[in-house]
Amino acid sequence: MNMKWYISRRVLWAVFATFIILTFTFGLLLISPNPEASAAAFSAATEGGDPEEARERVAEIRGEDRPWHEQYVDFMVSMFTLDWGNSFTYHEPVVDTILRAYPYSVALVVPPTIAAIIAGFAIGVYSSTHQYSLGDFLGTSFAFFGLSLPNFWFAIMLMMVFSVYLGWLPVRYDTSVEFWSLEHIRYLILPWFVIWTGAIASEMRYARAETLEYVNAAWTKTARAKGLDETTLTYRHIFRPALIPLITIVIGDLVGIIFATALVVEVIFTVPGLGLISYQALVRQDTPLVLVTIMIPVFIAIIGNLLQDVAYTMLDPRISYEERDA
Amino acid sequence: MPRSTGQTLHRRMFIVGLAGATGVGLAGCIGDDDDPDVADDDDDDDGVEDPPEDERQIQPEFHTATESEATNLHQYHINDVHSDFRVGSLMDGAYALDMDDEFYPGWVRDVENNDNQEYIYTLYDNLEFGAGYGQMTADDWEFHWDAVMKQAAVEGDNWVAHASFSDWAAIDTLEAEDDTTFRIELVEPDPLWIQTPAIWGEYIYPAELVEPYWERHQDGDDDAGIDLAEDEEVLNFEYTGNLGPYEFDFRDPEDRWVATRNDEYYRRGQEPDADLWEEAPYFEEYTIHTIGEQSTRMAELETEGLSALTTSSPIPPDEVPVVEDWDHINMYNVPSPFSFHTSYNQRANGWEPFRNREVRRAFSKVIDKEVIANDIYHGAAEPGQTFQPEWSEFFESDEVEEFGVGESYDPEGARDILEEELPQYGYEYDGEDLLDEDGNQVELILVHRERHSPEADTGVYHAEQYENHLGISIDREQVPTTVFFDEYVDQEDEDGNLLPNAGPRDEAVSRRDWDIMWSLGLNTFPRSPLAVDIFWGEQAAFNYMGWHEPEGYRIPEMISGVGDDLDAMREALGEVFGLLSREQPVNFTIYTFDMAGYHETVVPSPEEQDRVEFGWGYLGTTWHKTDDPFA
Numbered sequence: 001m002n003m004k005w006y007i008s009r010r011v012l013w014a015v016f017a018t019f020i021i022l023t024f025t026f027g028l029l030l031i032s033p034n035p036e037a038s039a040a041a042f043s044a045a046t047e048g049g050d051p052e053e054a055r056e057r058v059a060e061i062r063g064e065d066r067p068w069h070e071q072y073v074d075f076m077v078s079m080f081t082l083d084w085g086n087s088f089t090y091h092e093p094v095v096d097t098i099l100r101a102y103p104y105s106v107a108l109v110v111p112p113t114i115a116a117i118i119a120g121f122a123i124g125v126y127s128s129t130h131q132y133s134l135g136d137f138l139g140t141s142f143a144f145f146g147l148s149l150p151n152f153w154f155a156i157m158l159m160m161v162f163s164v165y166l167g168w169l170p171v172r173y174d175t176s177v178e179f180w181s182l183e184h185i186r187y188l189i190l191p192w193f194v195i196w197t198g199a200i201a202s203e204m205r206y207a208r209a210e211t212l213e214y215v216n217a218a219w220t221k222t223a224r225a226k227g228l229d230e231t232t233l234t235y236r237h238i239f240r241p242a243l244i245p246l247i248t249i250v251i252g253d254l255v256g257i258i259f260a261t262a263l264v265v266e267v268i269f270t271v272p273g274l275g276l277i278s279y280q281a282l283v284r285q286d287t288p289l290v291l292v293t294i295m296i297p298v299f300i301a302i303i304g305n306l307l308q309d310v311a312y313t314m315l316d317p318r319i320s321y322e323e324r325d326a
Numbered sequence: 327m328p329r330s331t332g333q334t335l336h337r338r339m340f341i342v343g344l345a346g347a348t349g350v351g352l353a354g355c356i357g358d359d360d361d362p363d364v365a366d367d368d369d370d371d372d373g374v375e376d377p378p379e380d381e382r383q384i385q386p387e388f389h390t391a392t393e394s395e396a397t398n399l400h401q402y403h404i405n406d407v408h409s410d411f412r413v414g415s416l417m418d419g420a421y422a423l424d425m426d427d428e429f430y431p432g433w434v435r436d437v438e439n440n441d442n443q444e445y446i447y448t449l450y451d452n453l454e455f456g457a458g459y460g461q462m463t464a465d466d467w468e469f470h471w472d473a474v475m476k477q478a479a480v481e482g483d484n485w486v487a488h489a490s491f492s493d494w495a496a497i498d499t500l501e502a503e504d505d506t507t508f509r510i511e512l513v514e515p516d517p518l519w520i521q522t523p524a525i526w527g528e529y530i531y532p533a534e535l536v537e538p539y540w541e542r543h544q545d546g547d548d549d550a551g552i553d554l555a556e557d558e559e560v561l562n563f564e565y566t567g568n569l570g571p572y573e574f575d576f577r578d579p580e581d582r583w584v585a586t587r588n589d590e591y592y593r594r595g596q597e598p599d600a601d602l603w604e605e606a607p608y609f610e611e612y613t614i615h616t617i618g619e620q621s622t623r624m625a626e627l628e629t630e631g632l633s634a635l636t637t638s639s640p641i642p643p644d645e646v647p648v649v650e651d652w653d654h655i656n657m658y659n660v661p662s663p664f665s666f667h668t669s670y671n672q673r674a675n676g677w678e679p680f681r682n683r684e685v686r687r688a689f690s691k692v693i694d695k696e697v698i699a700n701d702i703y704h705g706a707a708e709p710g711q712t713f714q715p716e717w718s719e720f721f722e723s724d725e726v727e728e729f730g731v732g733e734s735y736d737p738e739g740a741r742d743i744l745e746e747e748l749p750q751y752g753y754e755y756d757g758e759d760l761l762d763e764d765g766n767q768v769e770l771i772l773v774h775r776e777r778h779s780p781e782a783d784t785g786v787y788h789a790e791q792y793e794n795h796l797g798i799s800i801d802r803e804q805v806p807t808t809v810f811f812d813e814y815v816d817q818e819d820e821d822g823n824l825l826p827n828a829g830p831r832d833e834a835v836s837r838r839d840w841d842i843m844w845s846l847g848l849n850t851f852p853r854s855p856l857a858v859d860i861f862w863g864e865q866a867a868f869n870y871m872g873w874h875e876p877e878g879y880r881i882p883e884m885i886s887g888v889g890d891d892l893d894a895m896r897e898a899l900g901e902v903f904g905l906l907s908r909e910q911p912v913n914f915t916i917y918t919f920d921m922a923g924y925h926e927t928v929v930p931s932p933e934e935q936d937r938v939e940f941g942w943g944y945l946g947t948t949w950h951k952t953d954d955p956f957a
Contacts, residue, residue, distance in 0.1 A: 033808045033809070033812045035807070035808045036397070038808050038811045038812055038824075039405075039406075039811075040405055040489070041816075041824065042811055042815075042826070051816075051823070051824070051825050051826070051867075052823040052824075052825070053484070054489075055823075055824075057484065057487040057489070060487055060552070061403065061487050061552065061555065063552075086556070088397075089395070089397050089579070090395075090579040091399050091400075091556070091561050092561075092579075097579060100578065100579070101580075156621045159621070159622070159625055160625070163625060163629065164625050164628055164629055167629070170631075171622065171625045171626050171629050171631055172617070172622050172625075172626065172631075175578055175581050175582070176582075267618055267619050268619050268621070268622055269622070270580075270581070270615070270616070270617050270618070270619070270622060272578060272579065272580040272581040272616075276580050276618075277579070277580060280395065280580060284397065
């Protein structure tokens with residue numbers, strides 16, 4: 001099997017897997033109680049109206065008064081023809097809602113993710129080359145401290161300290177601030193810090209585990225015996241060979257952040273990004289928006305996995321798909 | 327109606343005031359009257375025009391927040407307080423009710439009541455729709471009746487999917503007399519018609535906007551109503567013209583709603599209270615932020631990022647002690663008509679002894695309502711005794727029996743009653759514990775929602791009281807709101823419909839078993855409570871707990887025949903509310919307050935500074951700020 005065939009099959013699999021996941025999600029939404037309908041029915045009952053009529057009214061407004069298979073076919077056709085329709089909640093095309101939210105999520109997630117990769121790798125490599133030293137313990141502790149802190153609590157604490165008591169930073173995000181400005185950064189410092197501390201541990205642990213394998217490798221010892229300085233040794237003989245597995249993690253992270261969300265941080269700092277939008281869509285059973293916000297990340301995640309596999313072959317000549325049967 | 331979701335509310339609840347700049351639907355105040363920074367407008371005794379003109383300056387911005395986004399932009403579909411709060415800034419509605427429950431002009435400047443059956447409404451003559459639709463006339467109202475409300479309420483053809491039409495069924499005819507006058511003839515006389523949420527607070531579209539869709543519907547097009555809801559002029563509020571204090575600017579979902587001062591606002595300088603309305607509204611820009619997280623809303627209020635948290639997203643009860651310490655925030659304790667109950671399940675899947683009124687009364691005696699109101703709700707609630715708050719003119723204290731306050735909080739008396747009443751059901755006390763026939767301690771299911779911590783704490787308090795004083799083990803279940811309604815409150819009828827009263831109590835039961843239910847809140851409609859039979863009685867649509875009136879009493883009969891005699895109505899309702907208090911179909915545990923917080927620079931109207939009652943905030947559009955902390 002050559003590479004083209006392999007990639008083609010994987011892309012087809014991505015489409016099929018997305019279809020399955022969308023079907024599953026649609027089914028879950030179909031059988032879940034609809035809070036909007038329940039509330040409308042309750043409201044009608046208390047004013048002497050007909051609760052069932054109220055449920056039907058909500059269903060009619062949402063086009064959910066048709067047989068489920070008609071709804072299903074409609075939604076699937078609209079998903080795969082990219083005609084995603086209007087959001088029930090925001091009364092605008094789903095695409096507009098996503099495109100409006102997208103830049104906020106990118107601004108929120110990309111910088112701390114990149115910073116977490118850099119810092120996490122740095123700490124990880126330092127920890128592996130100074131195993132069981134004070135620095136190793138401190139680095140590991142810091143990483144796990146960030147991972148262990150509940151984002152929700154940590155974000156509120158930071159807000160209380162730096163925004164309410166010290167007054168140094170704004171309480172929450174403000175979309176009216178110029179996007180490309182230093183002022184914008186002021187609004188992002190606290191959310192960035194929360195995301196960064198949460199993300200750094202996994203990068204650090206991966207880097208530490210992978211580089212540890214090469215700390216005591218024969219070539220490392222040889223290089224050290226030949227008098228190579230520690231910085232060069234670490235970079236050339238420890239970090240570089242470890243980079244192959246690490247690069248797949250980096251690619252995964254980078255693909256992830258294309259559509260990444262940080263729901264908790266978005267809720268607390270009121271960033272109207274994709275996480276918040278998707279969450280509200282789920283809560284309100286805004287089916288078109290739910291399906292789209294699920295479909296895109298799922299598809300991207302599967303394609304991301306494919307890119308990881310392809311990256312392996314490019315970085316490590318020992319790996320080949322040419323001779324695989326399936 | 328349930329306050330439960332925090333989202334969907336009956337129109338009766340949220341249209342308590344005109345669409346106001348500083349807070350639609352506010353009521354009640356414990357503001358700091360002595361605050362030197364708040365304008366002292368009480369200068370009438372000095373003969374000085376009230377308020378001084380220099381204090382009522384137009385400030386650049388007003389910022390408030392709600393916990394949720396507006397989910398309906400189409401006025402016919404609005405059934406949630408957050409949508410109404412936003413749309414209300416653009417549209418005044420027909421009229422408001424003041425703190426005496428009297429008519430206060432909106433688009434309608436006067437109402438004439440002829441024998442309680444014919445009502446003549448007169449519109450201001452300077453009302454203008456936007457988008458070139460011209461003057462709002464009586465013909466628009468006649469069309470609204472003929473094509474929309476009559477279809478939904480009388481003909482059973484709710485083609486626009488209107489969310490609130492049932493009160494319009496009381497109308498026989500609505501006809502335009504001339505450009506600014508329309509006449510309503512009711513099916514039956516009703517002295518409280520003006521207080522009924524039909525015309526009160528109603529929004530309408532220009533007839534010309536709806537007419538094409540109405541014609542399509544008449545031609546058999548089933549999509550006409552849905553297409554109207556997606557009309558660009560509807561979604562962008564192009565039709566609002568000069569009908570509200572602000573004009574729609576833009577909205578960013580889950581972020582903000584921004585409206586700008588309407589330079590052509592029809593109410594400006596009009597009587598009554600022309601001086602208050604002279605330059606109204608008093609803010610150039612009005613912003614409603616969507617801030618879902620409670621901690622963030624409170625932090626914004628504390629750091630002066632918001633001008634106010636209104637009753638649309640009030641200060642949570644557990645934050646009240648904190649806000650009391652903030653010097654820059656005036657907190658307003660707004661009476662609410664919502665009765666929050668502790669219900670006893672008398673249906674077949676409930677505990678059988680709850681069909682015995684003495685047992686219900688005993689359970690109500692062990693709940694100290696003052697503890698809940700003062701210690702758990704921090705003063706954001708007051709004890710309730712029947713399906714009417716004490717401040718209602720329909721509350722007859724002579725008729726009402728109290729439970730859970732003062733000496734009527736009586737755990738020992740409750741235990742004595744149960745020792746006497748329960749053996750007939752096979753239950754007996756052994757020491758402290760109540761045992762069933764098999765010798766096992768009785769365990770009851772207490773269900774409540776998980777909305778906020780005072781509500782959860784009150785659930786815990788109930789469980790402790792029953793366990794400590796009645797020897798009953800409590801299995802406490804805390805559930806999400808949707809589950810609460812669909813699985814516990816509603817029952818399924820034979821067609822699979824979920825209803826609060828799906829049939830006789832021996833047959834229709836909720837999907838999940840429960841015995842005691844805390845946290846359901848119902849609007850008591852203190853302005854026009856004649857609809858009490860919707861909630862209470864064997865046949866009542868909302869009889870989710872399966873209560874039957876005692877022998878010789880039928881609530882629909884008790885209130886029938888009062889006609890348009892207001893005194894007879896008061897007497898009949900007084901007896902009904904007395905009966906409910908004695909029977910304890912539920913324990914009417916508390917009435918909540920909505921705690922609104924305003925920056926100290928926000929100045930209510932003179933009347934609303936001096937007096938705080940239900941309906942407070944009806945002059946919200948005339949409020950101003952003495953200074954602008956955002957400038």
